[in-house]
Amino acid sequence: MKDFKITPIQAKRLLGHVKQPDDWFGLKYNMNLYRGCQHQCIYCDTRSECYQIEDFENEILYKENAIELLRKELATKRVKGVIGLGSMNDPYQPIETELHLTHKALEVIAEFGFPLHIITKSSLILNDLEIIKKINRVFATISFTITTTDDALAKIIEPGAPLPSQRYDAMKILSDNEIQVGISLMPILPFIEDNEENIKAILEKAHEAGVKYIIPAFGMTMRDRQRNYYYQRLDEYFPGLKQKYISKFGGNYSCGPNNYYKLKDTFEKLCKKFAISPRIIPYNISKEEQLSLF
Numbered sequence: 001m002k003d004f005k006i007t008p009i010q011a012k013r014l015l016g017h018v019k020q021p022d023d024w025f026g027l028k029y030n031m032n033l034y035r036g037c038q039h040q041c042i043y044c045d046t047r048s049e050c051y052q053i054e055d056f057e058n059e060i061l062y063k064e065n066a067i068e069l070l071r072k073e074l075a076t077k078r079v080k081g082v083i084g085l086g087s088m089n090d091p092y093q094p095i096e097t098e099l100h101l102t103h104k105a106l107e108v109i110a111e112f113g114f115p116l117h118i119i120t121k122s123s124l125i126l127n128d129l130e131i132i133k134k135i136n137r138v139f140a141t142i143s144f145t146i147t148t149t150d151d152a153l154a155k156i157i158e159p160g161a162p163l164p165s166q167r168y169d170a171m172k173i174l175s176d177n178e179i180q181v182g183i184s185l186m187p188i189l190p191f192i193e194d195n196e197e198n199i200k201a202i203l204e205k206a207h208e209a210g211v212k213y214i215i216p217a218f219g220m221t222m223r224d225r226q227r228n229y230y231y232q233r234l235d236e237y238f239p240g241l242k243q244k245y246i247s248k249f250g251g252n253y254s255c256g257p258n259n260y261y262k263l264k265d266t267f268e269k270l271c272k273k274f275a276i277s278p279r280i281i282p283y284n285i286s287k288e289e290q291l292s293l294f
């Protein structure tokens with residue numbers, strides 16, 4: 001793995017409030033312990049200018065005072081809503097094995113008895129299995145991002161992340177430990193991943209790994225710096241594809257898949273067949289409500 005400059009920063013606040021209701025991820029609060037991400041997915045939206053991360057390819061910033069802030073902020077929260085981790089960086093990117101920021105944050109979350117939703121691409125999460133089991137006495141759900149089951153393709157599009165096969169193995173272990181596991185099925189890259197075989201393979205492996213829900217978003221979003229970087233990588237690994245993107249999407253932010261209805265249909269049929277919910281199974285949901293999700 002390439003070297004990154006690792007820089008400590010001081011944060012003013014840690015927990016953000018998520019607009020309610022958050023039907024997609026079921027969150028009340030979210031937080032980021034890191035800025036930047038060593039997984040370096042070629043499609044990563046965090047490269048967009050609005051996030052103001054100047055050197056996404058080379059530098060990781062971490063919030064040195066995060067744990068102290070988390071403790072202070074949780075002590076003042078009246079509502080024990082779900083805390084989300086993993087929206088603009090991966091909480092289990094490799095630097096976590098040295099800094100243990102996510103681990104320490106989970107210890108505080110367990111101590112205060114808050115529910116948790118982690119989104120990750122990394123099997124390193126298994127290092128925290130015991131503390132997640134403790135949080136799960138209240139509620140814990142883990143969503144793994146999967147965009148393909150093809151390890152060779154993932155090495156190109158998600159170069160710094162553990163392979164999809166390793167993610168599925170981690171899902172199975174979490175699921176065997178009675179942790180609710182799901183998949184964040186996004187993005188699905190047009191012309192690369194938007195085929196029925198891919199959706200079918202993702203669902204079949206999900207079923208084998210004990211996945212309970214999938215949060216789908218077919219297609220991708222693109223803007224400014226993120227689009228420039230993605231197009232450079234298309235030229236490098238998929239010659240000729242950039243021209244197809246330009247002619248189909250122009251400057252659009254939202255870039256849908258080819259064959260949307262076929263993909264949706266395959267997805268829904270397989271969710272039904274495997275009794276996987278096609279959306280998050282949130283905290284505080286009754287058994288009857290859970291059944292109505294399928």
Ligand code: SF4
Nearest residue numbers: 037039040041044089
């Ligand atoms: S894991 Fe997520 S945050 Fe990290 S580079 Fe990939 S898409 Fe971006």
